Amino acid sequence: MNTFKDNLTKKKFIFTAEITPPKGTDLKEFTETAKILKNYVTAVNITDNPRSVMKLGSLSACKILIDNGIEPIFQITCRDRNRIAVQSDMLSAWVLGIRNMLITTGDNVLAGDHKSAKPVFDVDSTQMLYIAKQLNLGFDLEKNNLHGKTNFCYGAALNPFLNPIELNLIRIRQKNEQGTSFYQTQPIFDIESFKSFYSQFKGTGITTPVLGGLLLLKSVRMAQFINTNVPGINVPEHIISEMEKSSDPNEFAISLTVETGKKLKKYVQGLHIMTIGQENKFERIIKEINAE
Amino acid sequence: MIITTAKQLDNLFDVLKEHQCVFLIGCGSCAAACHTGGEEDIIEIKKVLEEHNKTITGYCIPKETCHHLLTRKELIAHKQDIDKSGCIMVFSCGAGVQAVVSFYEDKEVYSALDTLFLGNVHRFGKFSETCSMCGQCVLNKTGGICPVTRCAKGLLNGPCGGAKNGKCEVNPENECVWVSIYERLKKLGRLDKLVQFKEPKDYSLKRKPFHLNITLPKKNNKE
Numbered sequence: 001m002n003t004f005k006d007n008l009t010k011k012k013f014i015f016t017a018e019i020t021p022p023k024g025t026d027l028k029e030f031t032e033t034a035k036i037l038k039n040y041v042t043a044v045n046i047t048d049n050p051r052s053v054m055k056l057g058s059l060s061a062c063k064i065l066i067d068n069g070i071e072p073i074f075q076i077t078c079r080d081r082n083r084i085a086v087q088s089d090m091l092s093a094w095v096l097g098i099r100n101m102l103i104t105t106g107d108n109v110l111a112g113d114h115k116s117a118k119p120v121f122d123v124d125s126t127q128m129l130y131i132a133k134q135l136n137l138g139f140d141l142e143k144n145n146l147h148g149k150t151n152f153c154y155g156a157a158l159n160p161f162l163n164p165i166e167l168n169l170i171r172i173r174q175k176n177e178q179g180t181s182f183y184q185t186q187p188i189f190d191i192e193s194f195k196s197f198y199s200q201f202k203g204t205g206i207t208t209p210v211l212g213g214l215l216l217l218k219s220v221r222m223a224q225f226i227n228t229n230v231p232g233i234n235v236p237e238h239i240i241s242e243m244e245k246s247s248d249p250n251e252f253a254i255s256l257t258v259e260t261g262k263k264l265k266k267y268v269q270g271l272h273i274m275t276i277g278q279e280n281k282f283e284r285i286i287k288e289i290n291a292e
Numbered sequence: 293m294i295i296t297t298a299k300q301l302d303n304l305f306d307v308l309k310e311h312q313c314v315f316l317i318g319c320g321s322c323a324a325a326c327h328t329g330g331e332e333d334i335i336e337i338k339k340v341l342e343e344h345n346k347t348i349t350g351y352c353i354p355k356e357t358c359h360h361l362l363t364r365k366e367l368i369a370h371k372q373d374i375d376k377s378g379c380i381m382v383f384s385c386g387a388g389v390q391a392v393v394s395f396y397e398d399k400e401v402y403s404a405l406d407t408l409f410l411g412n413v414h415r416f417g418k419f420s421e422t423c424s425m426c427g428q429c430v431l432n433k434t435g436g437i438c439p440v441t442r443c444a445k446g447l448l449n450g451p452c453g454g455a456k457n458g459k460c461e462v463n464p465e466n467e468c469v470w471v472s473i474y475e476r477l478k479k480l481g482r483l484d485k486l487v488q489f490k491e492p493k494d495y496s497l498k499r500k501p502f503h504l505n506i507t508l509p510k511k512n513n514k515e
Binding site: 104157163169173 | 450
């Protein structure tokens with residue numbers, strides 16, 4: 001069974017969330033967070049050593065979600081694996097019951113806690129999407145037959161704010177040609193910029209579902225940290241400034257997430273909500289986005 | 293040109309701690325241009341080592357230290373001074389160091405430089421890396437700009453999602469090379485090349501260690 005894929009196919013509106021595995025083997029917080037999210041989302045992404053900070057592997061963390069009755073989206077990057085490891089991990093994921101993947105390039109190692117590590121990037125994200133397509137057809141990258149194929153629902157990351165837009169759209173078209181079933185975007189704060197992107201995206205004729213990213217900020221410091229240290233995400237300065245002036249920054253952040261989510265709903269087929277340690281606010285956010 | 297940088301002095305003193313007498317070898321080609329192995333640089337380092345009570349038995353600057361025949365000629369000319377030394381310190385790229393190593397079975401040869409990259413020279417002292425010598429050139433597919441080298445992740449099918457305002461996620465001082473490739477191909481009216489899917493590189497074409505033997509065609513005496 002693959003509820004996530006079914007909902008995508010049936011054009012149902014989807015909520016997804018994400019959890020980063022622990023740094024170590026203590027799974028208490030991880031499973032508690034997963035159990036909270038289970039009630040509100042169709043599937044949960046498990047990040048793959050995000051920001052190049054070494055964590056428990058996304059593959060085993062996905063299996064733990066399955067054991068807890070939660071459908072995972074296995075995030076896999078090409079930063080730490082050559083093409084043999086990429087294919088081997090994808091096959092491993094399939095036999096463990098993982099049915100969804102989000103295929104991304106991966107942040108550079110200098111952003112993380114093992115700065116002296118050798119970045120692999122033997123294949124890029126488009127080539128990994130091609131690999132996933134091949135495995136679903138029953139072949140490996142070298143066109144050797146597989147004894148038992150996969151049937152993954154695989155998606156790609158999409159940064160609506162990557163410029164020039166024409167280059168961004170070419171990149172998306174390339175990914176689409178590799179059978180991408182969905183896109184999950186980087187966090188969206190600036191709805192007007194997203195709308196401008198989205199109208200051009202629609203103009204390409206691509207109908208692949210997009211799940212818009214939402215990130216619940218915790219503090220002004222967090223927003224500033226993201227802008228300095230997290231590749232591919234940008235919190236606009238006017239939002240940081242408004243949050244600074246706000247008497248209740250937490251409330252401001254929740255309202256911002258809800259309002260952005262409400263506006264995004266008109267354009268996308270789902271929302272990917274990142275609460276990063278504030279999962280106790282997840283229920284309220286979803287309820288308020290759904291209200292109307 | 294092979295771009296080199298000098299190792300820290302502490303590092304040199306550390307490897308030389310067991311030796312009193314040292315012979316120095318520079319390189320008249322790339323290292324000289326990098327100001328790491330030319331005659332002026334060798335005289336300068338000679339002075340520093342002597343101030344630290346080392347005895348420099350002599351020095352030489354082969355025209356191209358990586359060139360075995362040229363280097364051998366210099367080593368023969370300086371045999372006496374080299375024989376007096378306990379070790380040799382080479383101020384060239386790794387290839388030059390190993391050319392020297394190949395001539396001495398029982399004498400330690402040390403590298404004084406770190407070899408960085410194959411570089412373009414913009415002006416004196418300003419070098420940039422544009423080619424990784426990957427053995428499978430993609431320039432014809434990317435408007436003559438190399439993503440293997442100039443994209444920090446070496447991506448072949450366009451930018452990652454990390455570029456901000458056209459700058460690279462890894463080092464914001466660098467342009468995102470995919471933006472440069474896009475702009476060039478657009479000007480050339482060849483954006484079709486950008487759309488084309490590029491398959492993973494064939495790393496079997498980059499065997500290590502690589503050897504190449506060129507056989508010249510025999511001249512026909514009758515002509």
